[in-house]
Amino acid sequence: MAPASNSIVPVSGISREIRLAEQPTGTSGESLFEIVESPVPEPGEGQLLIRNAYFSVDPYMRPRIGDARAYVAPYTLGEVMSGGAVGRVAVSHNGRFSEGDWVLHLRGWREWALSDGTFVWKVDPTVAPVPAFLGVLGIPGFTAYYGLYEIGRPRSGEVVFVSGASGAVGNAAGQMAKILGCRVIGCAGSPEKVEWLRELGFDGVFDYREQPAMEALAELAPDGLDLYFDNVGGEQLEAALGALRNHGRIVACGSMSRYEDHEPVAPRNLFMVVTKRLRMEGFLISDHIDLFPEYLARASRWVADGRLQHRETVIDGIESAPHAFVGALRGESIGKMVVRVGDEG
DSSP states (O other), X not given: OOOOTTOOSOSSOEEEEEXXXXXXXXXXXXXXXXXXXXXXOOOOTTOEEEEEEEEEOOGGGGGGGXXXXXXXXXXXXXXXXXXXXXXXXXXXXXXXXXXXXXXXXXXXXXXXXXXXXXXXXXXXTTTSOGGGGGTTTSHHHHHHHIIIIIIIOOOTTOEEEEXXXXXXXXXXXXXXXXXXXXXXXXXXXXXXXXXXXXXXXXXXXXXXXXXXXXXXXXXXXXXXXXXXXXXXXXXXXXXXXXXXXXXXXXXXXXXXXXXXXXXXXOOTTTTHHHHXXXXXXXXXXXXXGGGHHHHHHXXXXXXXXXXXXXXXXXXXXXXXXXXXXXXXXXXXXXXXXXXXXXXXX
């Protein structure tokens, strides 16, 4: 393998990666994973080798490590975990990419990634700090955008409630609703998170650990909700069903509060979908990934003019990935949880 001119190629030729070691029997723990060393792969014709700088850990990964209800193929024992990552191209045999390019791709949880260029996008680190391309300028931001703009379609003056609002998808969805001229309510799980949402311009915020969602929505939206962007499910969904006006809409993006459940739990008032003539629609962002470049261009302008803020919780070292993953499930991060595995030089 010929070394790249930017000297990204390692001397040792060893790449560390995180593999699934066992499937959970209860609440997820760090022992589910193992760190394994393997040779740095050598790219063939049409391929590129990427030195990862950061990769993402996400709650949606929980169903994939052993839950039959996963909406994407589950990880198998011994498989390398995967997810969003940003890094620099070290070696390229693919005409779309040059050595030294910064790229966003989907082969995280490892130090070195081999790709044929599928689902790899060039990014510009002068637009925002590199970790932002795993959050507001990455797939989480795109998820918020598609769910809100294509499914929820809020109009100026409407009242929008976002659960899990301090997370990577939630804070982006709330800010985008504000860009459209909506009144936005968000919930989070700590005083620090609540304060951050206020700084972002949310019109009403509550701590769901301190105040029941049904009570909070009655105070913050006494005339009802027009749209609910659901990242959490559970109590928040039940409260939103009660607070929505007739013909309201629900964007079903995730059910983070239910990912560790052994048995599915339905809202007790689901009948309100009928009585209020509500529209509830779910989506998988992977079905719409071809629209991501369009989103990235638009969101980059919002970041540049200050309308779309971002925040990342950065954990250092690939060995810290299991801890970061468990922390993300417990709601310990603010904004996007990412793991730093390489430098940005």
